[in-house]
Every structure is written in structure tokens, then in C-alpha cells.
Amino acid sequence: MLRVAVHGDDCDGICSAALILLKFPNAKIRFLNPRSIFTVNEEFDLVVDLPKPKKCKVNIDHHKSNLERLKAEGLLSPQDVVDPNAPAAALLLMKYLNLENDKKARELVEIAVAADTARHTEETLILDKIIKASLNNEEDLLRIAKILAKKGKDFLSDEWLKKKQKEIETELSKIKIFLKTFVDSLGVNSGFVIVDEIDAISYHSAKDIAHMLLDRGCDAVAVLYRDASEPSKIRISIRVRRDSDAIDAEEITRKLGGGGHKKAAGAITTDVKEAIFMLLNEFTKRSPTKSVIFVKLPKVT
Numbered sequence: 175m176l177r178v179a180v181h182g183d184d185c186d187g188i189c190s191a192a193l194i195l196l197k198f199p200n201a202k203i204r205f206l207n208p209r210s211i212f213t214v215n216e217e218f219d220l221v222v223d224l225p226k227p228k229k230c231k232v233n234i235d236h237h238k239s240n241l242e243r244l245k246a247e248g249l250l251s252p253q254d255v256v257d258p259n260a261p262a263a264a265l266l267l268m269k270y271l272n273l274e275n276d277k278k279a280r281e282l283v284e285i286a287v288a289a290d291t292a293r294h295t296e297e298t299l300i301l302d303k304i305i306k307a308s309l310n311n312e313e314d315l316l317r318i319a320k321i322l323a324k325k326g327k328d329f330l331s332d333e334w335l336k337k338k339q340k341e342i343e344t345e346l347s348k349i350k351i352f353l354k355t356f357v358d359s360l361g362v363n364s365g366f367v368i369v370d371e372i373d374a375i376s377y378h379s380a381k382d383i384a385h386m387l388l389d390r391g392c393d394a395v396a397v398l399y400r401d402a403s404e405p406s407k408i409r410i411s412i413r414v415r416r417d418s419d420a421i422d423a424e425e426i427t428r429k430l431g432g433g434g435h436k437k438a439a440g441a442i443t444t445d446v447k448e449a450i451f452m453l454l455n456e457f458t459k460r461s462p463t464k465s466v467i468f469v470k471l472p473k474v475t
């Protein structure tokens with residue numbers, strides 16, 4: 175039996191799990207995150223969209239920070255496929271599993287790429303929220319992966335997912351109206367923004383305000399919010415507008431011990447003050463006007 179670990183936090187990881195199930199329906203899949211992968215004491219044949227732990231035969235990933243660590247520590251093996259130029263780990267996995275001619279596999283990769291390059295469609299965004307609302311619930315995450323493997327891009331035709339969608343959409347419409355009113359009141363349509371959202375918004379919607387501000391013309395947005403898996407920690411996510419070169423998000427989050435990609439990167443901290451100070455500093459340095467907007471989101475009601 176194939177023992178696999180995937181990133182259980184987003185579309186790329188869950189689509190990767192679905193790809194595995196297309197080829198190995200009986201694979202044992204764990205849904206972990208970049209921290210928990212180092213704390214579970216298990217052996218894995220395949221670890222996807224996550225950093226490579228000690229007991230792992232093959233690592234398939236696209237995070238630059240992971241590649242650099244593996245090289246520095248001499249842990250990169252010839253079997254590993256770690257390519258920071260790949261838009262999603264699922265794309266590397268599809269090639270690794272020789273599934274390029276499988277229509278469902280290509281649809282799953284399309285979903286993963288849309289999510290990881292901030293080109294969500296309405297459907298992939300719903301999927302992302304359902305995944306984030308199912309965090310740490312490996313049973314539900316496996317169920318979502320199985321539905322994806324069975325339905326491909328028509329995943330929302332599944333009755334169980336449809337029910338989840340309805341539940342989440344009611345909450346989402348409330349959040350959307352609240353955020354729109356808030357962003358309208360800011361009147362910001364350019365430059366660099368940092369939003370403190372700690373304890374103000376649901377985990378699955380923490381990055382929404384970043385996308386709203388980017389859509390309105392901002393170059394880069396950093397958001398801070400509480401981690402759903404480890405509530406003592408604060409997550410920092412940076413998003414950069416597709417056609418803006420003002421900031422390399424990965425370069426900044428790496429200074430906070432995180433990583434990711436040029437347009438989308440993240441880090442985790444326990445020292446919020448230090449993180450905000452650092453973000454203000456790094457953003458100001460790169461801002462053409464040498465100014466940054468810092469806002470605190472009121473609790474979404």
C-alpha cells in the first residue's frame with residue numbers, strides 16, 4: 175500500500191491527493207501541513223506539496239524554500255521532483271504518475287494551478303473555502319479528494335459538497351458585504367497595504383481582503399490572522415498583484431522563516447509586533463512613495 179502525505183490546507187494538496195487516488199485507489203493518505211509533517215513519526219513513499227521529512231522516499235513539491243533547504247542539508251535525492259518553477263505541485267505529480275492523458279487528471283491540475291497562481295474561478299474559490307473549513311478533519315479532506323477524483327472539475331455536482339457549499343455561501347455573502355463596505359470606506363486603490371485581521375474573520379476568508387484590494391489596484395497586500403491548526407500562532411500572507419513587480423512576496427516571508435512564491439507567500443509567527451514592524455519596514459523600502467497603509471479590520475459581524 176502506498177503511504178502518502180499531502181498538504182491538507184489548500185486546493186493544490188487536495189487535488190494532489192485526488193491524483194494519487196486516480197492511480198492508487200487504496201493509497202493511505204495523510205493530510206498535513208508544513209509543520210505537522212515534521213512531527214508525525216511515519217514513513218512515507220510520497221510527500222506532495224510539503225517540505226520533505228526525514229522518512230520519505232520521494233518528495234514532489236514546488237516551494238523554493240524547500241528546495242533550498244534540501245540542497246543545503248544534502249537531503250535532495252535523485253528521485254525527488256522539487257521544481258520552484260512549477261505553478262502547482264499537482265502538475266509535477268501528474269507527470270510523475272504518467273497521468274497526462276487522463277482527462278480528469280488534467281482538470282484536477284487546472285484547479286490546483288488556478289488556486290496556486292491566484293486565478294481562482296468561482297468554483298475553485300468555493301472548493302478552497304470548503305477545504306479550509308475542513309482543516310484538521312482528515313476524514314472530510316479524504317472525502318473531498320475522493321469526490322475530486324471521481325468528478326474532476328464537476329465536483330460541485332456531488333450532493334455532499336453541494337450541502338457544504340450552501341452552508342459556506344451563507345456565511346460568505348455576509349463576509350463579502352462586510353469587507354466591501356470596509357474596503358470602500360478605506361478608499362485605497364494603489365500602493366502597499368498591511369491588514370491586521372487577528373480574531374476578526376473566519377480562517378477560510380482571511381485572504382479575501384487582499385484579493386479585493388489587489389483588484390482595486392493595490393500592488394501588494396499583507397494580512398495577519400490566527401492560524402486555525404495552531405491558535406497560538408499568527409499567520410502572515412502576502413499577495414502581489416499579477417501585473418506588479420513591486421515586491422517579491424517570497425523574499426519577504428523568508429525573512430520571517432516562511433516561504434512560498436513571488437506573487438503569493440506566507441509565514442508563521444508568535445511575535446506579532448515584530449512581524450508587523452518587519453513588514454512595515456520591508457514594504458516601505460520597496461514602496462515608490464515610501465509609504466505603507468496599515469489597517470486593523472474590525473470583527474466581521
Ligand SMILES: [Mn+2]
Pocket residue numbers: 186187223236262263290
Ligand atoms: Mn502548492
